[in-house]
Amino acid sequence: NAGVTQTPKFQVLKTGQSMTLQCAQDMNHEYMSWYRQDPGMGLRLIHYSVGAGITDQGEVPNGYNVSRSTTEDFPLRLLSAAPSQTSVYFCASRFGQGNEKLFFGSGTQLSVL
Amino acid sequence: DQQVKQNSPSLSVQEGRISILNCDYTNSMFDYFLWYKKYPAEGPTFLISISSIKDKNEDGRFTVFLNKSAKHLSLHIVPSQPGDSAVYFCAASAGSNYKLTFGKGTLLTVNP
Numbered sequence: 001n002a003g004v005t006q007t008p009k010f011q012v013l014k015t016g017q018s019m020t021l022q023c024a025q026d027m028n029h030e031y032m033s034w035y036r037q038d039p040g041m042g043l044r045l046i047h048y049s050v051g052a053g054i055t056d057q058g059e060v061p062n063g064y065n066v067s068r069s070t071t072e073d074f075p076l077r078l079l080s081a082a083p084s085q086t087s088v089y090f091c092a093s094r095f096g097q098g099n100e101k102l103f104f105g106s107g108t109q110l111s112v113l
Numbered sequence: 114d115q116q117v118k119q120n121s122p123s124l125s126v127q128e129g130r131i132s133i134l135n136c137d138y139t140n141s142m143f144d145y146f147l148w149y150k151k152y153p154a155e156g157p158t159f160l161i162s163i164s165s166i167k168d169k170n171e172d173g174r175f176t177v178f179l180n181k182s183a184k185h186l187s188l189h190i191v192p193s194q195p196g197d198s199a200v201y202f203c204a205a206s207a208g209s210n211y212k213l214t215f216g217k218g219t220l221l222t223v224n225p
Contacts, residue, residue, distance in 0.1 A: 043157070
């Protein structure tokens, strides 16, 4: 009963380093997405995917890349980390369109020094 | 431009009393609304939802009310329990649009 699994839970990077946040779901969900949560800003959509091979930008996509080669996995890549990317990152998935509830992972806390 | 607004960053209530969390939206295309609850160090979890064809939806202690003309929805928790202490996010979507837009959240504290 894994649901949405995110790794790692915590990560510290230096400015300019790159890394990939992993997200996997075992519910055969079409839709997967990445959000970041910052104090006083709520949850903001970074990128999303409506199926394997299909991705699109959300509200705050700059500095992040995504790809969706399988239904199960949706990794988020930071190519050159910046202190402004210090945040808590959540991956979420669901069946189909907007009137279905999202299932969230437990989050990745990222600090960029 | 914030399309989903939760204007109260925090709310404190006594155990057993009613908690009312409010949410306003500006996009008239939104037709489905959800509330999520988030504990520290955990991901948000779905609580309750409502479609724009309804004005009320109940699930146990939780009721969501929708006023389309005012573009306002509220979440009522009766009676409030200390375990309800969490951040509550309001979210909205429009038709076949895949995106879910969240408010900034309200921290609810229920005091014993």
